[in-house]
Amino acid sequence: MDKPAEMFDRDHEWSALSRFITDPQPGATLGVVSGRRRQGKTFLLDAACRAAGGFYFGATEAADAESLRRISAALTAHVRPASPFHFADWAEAVDALLALGAERPVPVVIDEFPYLAKANPELPSIIQEALRPLRDQRTGSRTRLLLCGSALSFMGRLLSGKAPLRGRAGLELVVRPLDHRLAAEFWDIADPHLAMKVNAVVGGTPAYRREFARGDTPAGPDDFDDWVVRTVLNPETPLFREARYLLAEEPDLRDTALYLSVLAAVADGNATRGGMAGYLERKATDIAHPINVLEDAGLLHRDADAFRDNRPTYRIAEPLIGFYHAIMRPVWDQLERPGSAGRVWQASRRRFVSNVLGPHFEQVCRDWALHHADPEFLGGLPARVGHGVVHDPKARTGNEVDVAVIGIADGAKPPLLAIGEAKWNDTMGAAHIERLRHIRDLIALAGRYDTTNTQLMCFSGAGFNDKAHAAAATNPDIWLIDLETLYNQA
Incomplete structure (x- = not known):
């Protein structure tokens, strides 16, 4: 499917939807799309339906009977049958949606699905029954049914544990906010x-x-x-x-x-x-x-x-x-x-x-270390990036670490690839580097991580003084990361 020219980025999401929708395998399949509000889920799914000639239905907060009337009218306008649809229940409506894919793979989107399930809690079970593996209406259809919702708590439970639709979905797509870049x-x-x-x-x-x-x-x-x-x-x-x-x-x-x-x-x-x-x-x-x-x-x-x-x-x-x-x-x-x-x-x-x-700013620095920093320079691929407090037993104080880059454990202890300090308004210098060196020594004494190759990262929104630049020039384990690097370099 060709992505609309007016859609900014979302290349990953569009590619995932395209593969799911155009999959030629027989049998109706289920996909779940979620994400916080205002991220462009509706625009994305509506564009996919337009590109593939599918059917889009946006639910509203309404009584069950009213929602059935609305989807009956919407499907009637889409299919233009000899006589209008008047669905008596959701089982009948879902079968009609599966019938849309009788001849080719076709996307069918039910947006704001939590509204419908709130009015009729049996709806997930009805969809589960409709998508039963050996059921004729499923095997004879190539409908790609996409359920979308912004209520993350509800959508998270939809495919979890003993939920009716667990194991039924062939796509779980989360539409996330754009990163800082x-x-x-x-x-x-x-x-x-x-x-x-x-x-x-x-x-x-x-x-x-x-x-x-x-x-x-x-x-x-x-x-x-x-x-x-x-x-x-x-x-x-x-x-x-x-x-x-x-x-x-x-x-x-x-x-x-x-x-x-x-x-x-x-x-x-x-x-x-x-x-x-x-x-x-x-x-x-x-x-x-x-x-x-x-x-x-x-x-x-x-x-x-x-x-x-x-x-x-x-x-x-x-x-x-x-x-x-x-x-x-x-x-x-x-x-x-x-x-x-x-x-x-x-x-x-x-x-x-x-x-x-x-x-x-501190969180953006952690995100950069996880998603943008070059693993070759880090000394490995980050498994996770977090922050924390390192205790100094001699001084009886806690030292905050804004960025802690932890690698994949090959041995008894996972490698600590880097630790960092982030200052938005401060020009960073040699004192900040020495503080990180001290913290690295404390972490080594604690014995939880392998600090053999731990690098030191200074993140600053205000820049670095000459002493910091001199230290970084002579020590390959010191990184000075400014805003230009955060936004434009690996």
Whole structure:
């Protein structure tokens, strides 16, 4: 299938859909497409249906009977049979969808599938029965049935454990946000410093540029503050309330006040369960459930400590939600008043750097080490990249490591390929390198990792002084990684 010219990137997703849809093997097959809202799933699937002459149905939150009437009318308009469809139940509707693939492979998309399953919990079982291996309606069809949804908690359960559709799907596709490099290209921002700041606010969600900001991008580095004021902090734009709507649209988040408070705790720097519990003045056991629900919904991400077991930290997965809780929620009443955005932003810029931009920069550095750094220079392919705290028994202090690159274990101990420190606003020098050397020695003494070839990485948004450059020039185990490298080099 030819990818539409107006579709930015999504080459991997389009290729996966093309292989699934055009697969000539006999028998109807099932695919599941998921991803957070606003990532372009609907655009992707609708384009695939148009390219392959398929059928697309977008479900809405409605009673079961109304949804059956809607899909009857939609399929009637698509097929134009001698008499209109009037499906009595979903078993009849699914068989009609399978009949579309009687002559050739054809995509059939049911978008926002969780809405239908909420109104009729038996629907996954009905589809399971329709796709039974020896059933005539399945074997005689080459329909490529694609179920799509944005409720990650529901979609994650659809094919797991003892779920009816487990083992039935031939495609599981997750449409993820654009990474920092693709996001800069999508927003048409060539300056890495500006691109990082914009990415810390809106992340890699495509809809935030085209629909929500109406194509408004910063004209240059000096326009960033004005851009924030006229878009994200402007009550007249959809971006202003988007973070609130993202939470409200998750079906499993019933006590929204509690979930908002948990996210606010993380945005305020309380990244551990104990820290969140202290912020909320509750016991750690009391917030276990909301943390798990936010994780399942894809709004909170759990990061294991690379050096201490059972000491996970949490971060907000969607940058716009982190920006909302750190900058907007504390002064929401002021922001709702027209003309107040500029004043609020001037007072919030320091907090933006410390609570939003700094942590986001660290995460981008970890993502770069995992996905973009050359394994040949790293000394191996990373198995995982995390962060953590290394204890110094002599000084009785903990040393934070922003980036820990762990390789694939060939022997008793996995290799620690690299450790790194990330500073957004600081010009890094010899002291930062010496600190990393000391931490490497401490890790070696602990004996958990093989540190024989551990390299030292300094990530900086402000650059490096002459001493740092001199140290890197004479020591091949020292990396100085600036914004230009993060955005444009391996």
